[in-house]
Amino acid sequence: MKFLRDLLDKQKPLFQKGGKLEDLYYLYEAGETFMFSPNHTTAIKGAQVKDAIDLKRMMITVVIAMIPCLLFGIYNTGHLHYLAVGEAGTFGDKFVLGLTLVLPIVLVAYTAGGIVEAVFAVVRKHPINEGFLVTGMLIPLIVPATTPLWQVALATVFAVVIAKEVFGGTGMNILNVAMTARAFLYFAYPAQISGDQVWTYLGDKMPVDGFSGATALAVAYQSGQDGVNAVTNLASHNAALMDNMFSFQNMFMGFIPGSIGETSTLMVLIGAAILLFTGVASWKIIVSGFAGAYLMAAVMQLLAVNEFMAMPAHYHLVMGGVAFGIVFMATDPVSASQTESGKWIYGLLIGVLTIIIRVTNPAYPEGIMLAVLFMNVFAPLIDYYVVKANKKRRLQRATV
């Protein structure tokens, strides 16, 4: 460690004011503070000691919480490939194949975003934002494994610049950065992120007869169109590949087509447990988000005019990205509601909106993306009224 420290200290004057590489100070600083917590001491006046937490630690906690989803996503990508082409593969085969597909996406997202961060840090003279540790991991988890790498890069650059840096960086953004990246892909390159063909990697092999790459949501939606019972239709789907692929249990476990990290509700819940235990994410948003989705789905079931609407409410919670979105996207503290009572409303409405979009809008089979972005925009309005109530209490007291 001493060697590293000496090395850093030796280079430091180069980057400090008056040094040759003065402009790159924040790049040096990012590297230095990554390796060593700085030796800054507290101000002369004020709190003389500080809590052991910092933003880096908070962000890395979120990254750790996503690891179960990532690992499962890697395995599932390989698993679905072998299933679709009708070959038997060992656990190792599946994992390695998944790794060759998913790892490049992760690397591209981190690299593309990292470059944007670095450029902005140098030009705008601000420290590199740790928020990117999270965004760079979230983006790969919400795209299909077959997404072209250049699209991943483009979406990441777009999202980091437009959703974050133009507002001033982490902490100033209005929209969730990763969700913006996905929305960008969805509207710019719909062919590579929607439909039945993108969710399962086939490579140059032919799928087995009777294979369908449709997601559970697409199948359920189709049941509504065809007037057949959604649960039976789901259960019998892809019978050529495996029995009961879209049974509730299998969808909960996550061996189904979908974006890399979103398929396994179980892994999402493990991540949620980490986030809640560490207190990094708001339990209010997660609880109210799931409650909103379930209640709205139950209402839909009551009002059912087609078989999709009649599907049992709990099915909605394990299909598509609703669980992943509520746990990892809705809880982003910057773009979420910032008041405690606001968080209840914010989470609830995300759940409700997701189901409404899913069930009633034929153009978007999944609603969580738009629901989160929509509520990101409305979060300040919710907070405005919550804070206004506080001001009103203060004012009323004065007149008593």
Place this chain on the structure above:
Amino acid sequence: MSKQVKLKKGFDIRLIGKAEKKVGDYQPVKTFAIKPTDFIGMQRPKVLVKEGDTVKAGTPILIDKKLERVMYVAPVSGEIVEIKRGEKRKLLEIKILADGEINFENFEKFTSSEIKSASKESITDKLTASGVWPQIIQRPYGVVANPDDTPRAIFISGFDSHPLAPDYNFTLKGQSNYFQAGIDVLKKLTKGKVYLGLSSDEKSVELASIEGVETTNFSGPHPSGNVGVQIHHVAPINKGEILWTINPYGVVQIGKLFINGIYDASKLVAISGSEAKNPSYAQTYIGSCVDSYVAGNTKSNNFRVISGNVLTGEKINNDGYLGYYQHQLTIIPEGDYYEFLGWMKPTADKLSFHKALGLMSFLFPKKEYTLDSNVRGEPRAFVQTGVFEKVTPMDIYPVYLLKAIMAEDFDEMEELGIYEVVEEDLALCEFVDVSKHPVQQLIRKGIELIQYS
């Protein structure tokens, strides 16, 4: 039956080095200093003495030309040895070399019936002339009170919940008759009541039997002992109102002035902190030089001396002077070191309010910690939400208030409750902040914006 208020929000910073309840064996202090910078809101300090003058305890040495009635007096008798000025001739310290025995200025003595029949004006005159007046602090703003005002009420917090805070049961032992006299005097100054906040966790034996006050019992973690928090729960301050607050020490000082006819600046100070060798109390006077308590009394050589507690205190030199309002000296290790991968290393010996990855202090709710002055990270924009609210037992949104201050939005500041807070009330926010904002400095900035607009 007095009112009970249970506070749940807050956080106790549990530190090693609590002062043992005994008067320690320290070298007698030779020099004392009055620092105009201790009096927040003092705008135009003017020194009334010259170097070489001799003064008695109670001799006026300083005034604020904006509040000329209020005398700031010498805490001990002796010789003015230095009037220290800083940049732009800013007045920093008036140093007094104490003579061995204290000579007091004589003030008129009052019996308790005389106190009861005295007029508000005569009491105010006596308080301002004798040097005890600066103990009375005005809310809003947290500045020395203006004797021309009549406050809606006067609030006293009977306990200190700050980290390693002195135990008032010990420092005020045997002084309840003075305290009672002080209360009788204070009652003359307000049309409303005098409120006393006591701790229901530790029995405040010395203050429990005081008469003529409205007592409220508070339980819960820090900042339950902050008078601002207590005001918020008893009778919150509104725009346009003026309240006064005073520390129990000040009440006793007033009592001694009326009963004994002297300005008595003697006080017990808690010498605390993990670096202090024998944490205990020291018998001294206001503005004491800390040299006697620091030199030879520390465990290592790299330490920080704090006038006050670790949340709201001020770093001073090893031979600096204790602040006018402080009853505590804290010595902690200086944190000027790098830590390899310090941001992700699991740790159980650093205290944290949070439970993020690797922060394990929540597993040991009773453990006491050695905290140093390292910032533990770098300043960032606000990211985490909901944490400030958890350590602020008031109906206030701290982040919104701070953002309003940053934006210098006067209306917002008012509406969000700037009148209800001073630095210490939100000091815990500064401790727990993930993004390391200078919260207390911001609060003062906001107060000054409002005060001088």
